[in-house]
Amino acid sequence: AQKITQxxxxxxxxxxxxxxxxxxxxxxxxxxxxxxxxxxxxxxMIFLIYQGSYDQQNATEGRYSLNFQKARKSANLVISASxxxxxAMYFCAMREGIDTGNQFYFGTGTSLTVIP
Amino acid sequence: DVKVTQSSxxxxxxxxxxxxxxxxxxxxxxxMFWYRQDPGLGLRLIYFSYDVxxxxxxxxxxxxxxxxxxxxxxxxxxxxxxxxxxxxxLCASSSTPSPIREKLFFxxxxxxxxx
Numbered sequence: 001a002q003k004i005t006q007x008x009x010x011x012x013x014x015x016x017x018x019x020x021x022x023x024x025x026x027x028x029x030x031x032x033x034x035x036x037x038x039x040x041x042x043x044x045m046i047f048l049i050y051q052g053s054y055d056q057q058n059a060t061e062g063r064y065s066l067n068f069q070k071a072r073k074s075a076n077l078v079i080s081a082s083x084x085x086x087x088a089m090y091f092c093a094m095r096e097g098i099d100t101g102n103q104f105y106f107g108t109g110t111s112l113t114v115i116p
Numbered sequence: 117d118v119k120v121t122q123s124s125x126x127x128x129x130x131x132x133x134x135x136x137x138x139x140x141x142x143x144x145x146x147x148m149f150w151y152r153q154d155p156g157l158g159l160r161l162i163y164f165s166y167d168v169x170x171x172x173x174x175x176x177x178x179x180x181x182x183x184x185x186x187x188x189x190x191x192x193x194x195x196x197x198x199x200x201x202x203x204x205x206l207c208a209s210s211s212t213p214s215p216i217r218e219k220l221f222f223x224x225x226x227x228x229x230x231x
Contacts, residue, residue, distance in 0.1 A: 006158075043125070044224045045220075047219045052217055108158035
């Protein structure tokens, strides 16, 4: 089974609107971390936001927030007030607490295009 | 500013050539990783290393080998490049032990084309 599933290969959003990028995960470990990365066309992977499995509140970082629904095993990224510079690939990733190899599991990514 | 540096941003090689992709990090990290990124497949782990001269196979090690002679440097080797190895290659590093919240630090990637 896939550890991380991103079901939206591509998304479009109007500039200044909000957009939600979906991510579901699969783990039996009670301790895990969820990450979102942005990859613009330049290729670098930019860390956006982190959510721990024991965190009581949803993570927020500026215009980014994470809609964490633990029972549903989902960790959707919400980008508010979209900007043209938000056009990029977005990857959801998970790290499990039991994994001594420090391996990260990545989804297949969502390509976001912001329309002027 | 912490850095993971990959030696080439773009690389074009011929089928059958031996190819070296180099990665250097300046964060004194123990763990280093090589990922391959293909459209629709996301990032797939090729090899990782948790110490000098140590290596572990990831999900898709076939056709690749790695070398870690120094802590800061992790090389990916394509012994005999093939066209199906045309891809974006990403190097990453992390420290250990580390809290679960510690992220991976990535290089800028190498887009390899094998003709």
